[in-house]
Amino acid sequence: MRYGPILGAGALFSLACSWAALVMAPQLQLGALAPAPIPNSSDVHPALRPGLAAQGAEVYRSLGCYQCHTRAVRQEQLLFGARLNDVGSNANTINLELPGSGKTNFVNLDLLIALAKARPDLGIAKVTVPSQLLADTNVVAALGQFTANLALLKHADDKAGIVRPTSGSTVNDVAGRHPAEILVKVGPEAAERAVKLLTDSGAKAELVIHNLGPDIERGWGARRSVARDFVNDTPVLLGSLRVGPDLASIGTRAPEKFAAPWKFAGTNTAAELEHRLLIHLYNPRLLAKDSTCPSATYLFDKQKPEVRHAGEPLVVSKELPPVFPKHNARALVAYLLTQRNDVSLPEAPTPAVAVAAAPAGTNAPAKP
DSSP: OTTHHHHHHHHHHHHHHHHIIIIIHHHHHHTTOOOEEOTTSSOEESOOOOHHHHHHHHHHHHTTGGGTOOOOOOOSEEEEEEEEEEOOOOTTEEEOSOTTSOOOOEEEHHHHHHHHHHOTTSBOOOOOOOGGGGGOHHHHHHHHHHHHHHHHHHHHHHHHTOOOOSSSOBHHHHHTSSSEEEEEEEOHHHHHHHHHHHHHTTOEEEEEEEEESHHHHTTSOSSOOOGGGGTTOSSOOOOSOOSSOOOTTTTTOOGGGSOGGGOOOSSOHHHHHHHHHHHHHHOGGGTOTTOOOOOOGGGEESSOOSSSOOOSOBOOOSSSOOBEEOHHHHHHHHHHHTOOOOSOBTTBOOOOOOOOBOSOSSOOOOOO
8 A cells, every 4th residue: 555645646646637638728728718809890709699699599409409500610721812902103113104195004113023023933024115205214213123123033033943934924914903813822921921022012912811611612601610709608509410501600691602492582681581591490391392400380370479479470482371480480590690700800810802813823932
C-alpha cells in the first residue's frame, strides 16, 4: 500500500487535467461569447427570438425535428480572392482622348504594372498615345515612368523565369472593365499582396472571401456555422442526421436555392415561404411527393376553432378543404423563419458576391 498515495495523487491529477481540458478550456474560450452587432444596423446577431418564435423552439424540440434536420452549415475550405472595383487615378494616369473631344479614356499606367505583378499569366499590350498628346509634359513624364517600370518588371520576370504570353488576354483588358476578379480562390497571402499592389497604384480593390463546401454551394447558408450563432439557444439542437435539408438559414435562404416544388411564384417571398412551411407541416407530400417527412396534421384544425382564433385558413390544395393552423404550427413556422446564416461574424465572415472573373488561364499569383 505504500504506492497508494502516489496512485491516488495520479488519479486526482488525471481528473484535474481532464476537467481543465473538457470544461475549463471551452469555458474560457467560449463562455464570454455574446451576440455580435450587425454592421450599419442597430441589431445584433443572433437576436433574441420574439415570443411566438421562442415558443416554436420548444415545439421544434418536442416534435424531434432535430432528429432528421441539422442546423449547422459545414465548410470544407476558406480561400480568398482580389477584386478590382475601380481603376482609380494618380500622377501617372493619362487621358488618351484628345483635348476638346469631350471624351475620356483614362489609363492608370501604374495599375497596369500592378496587374502585371499580380498576374504573371497575363500579357501587357502596348499603350498607344496620340501624337498630339506627346507635347503634354505630364503625359511624357507618365510614359517615361511607365517605360522604366516595364523595364524593371521585365528584369524581375527574367529572374523569376516568367514568360508572358504574346497573345490572348492582357492586363490592359482587365483594367478596362470593372469590377473584375483579379485572383480567385487563392491563399490569403497571395490575395492580400494583390490587393496591396492594386491599392498602391491608386485603384480601388478589395479582398474577397470564398467559403467552399457543398452546404454553401447549394445555398443552405452564406458561411459556416460557429458557436456564436447559438448563444441564445438552450438547449442547442444542432442535429446529427440529414434525412432532410439543413435548416440553419431556412429563414433567409435565397428563393432560387429551394428545390423545384418550393419555387416561389411572386415577389413576397417571406409570405410564400411561411405558406409553404405550413403546407409542409400539414402534408409534406403535397409539395414533394417523395418526401419521407411525417405529416403533422394534428397541428391543424379542419374547422375554425371556437375558443382560440387561429388566423386565416390555410389553402393546402385545390382538391382539399382549407384548414386552420393551430398555435403550435404557427409558432414552429415563426421559429424556422428566424433561422439565418447571412450575417458576417469576425470568426466566420461571409463571402463577397461573385462577379465575372477576369479573363485568364491559370489565375496564378505572382511569385514573391
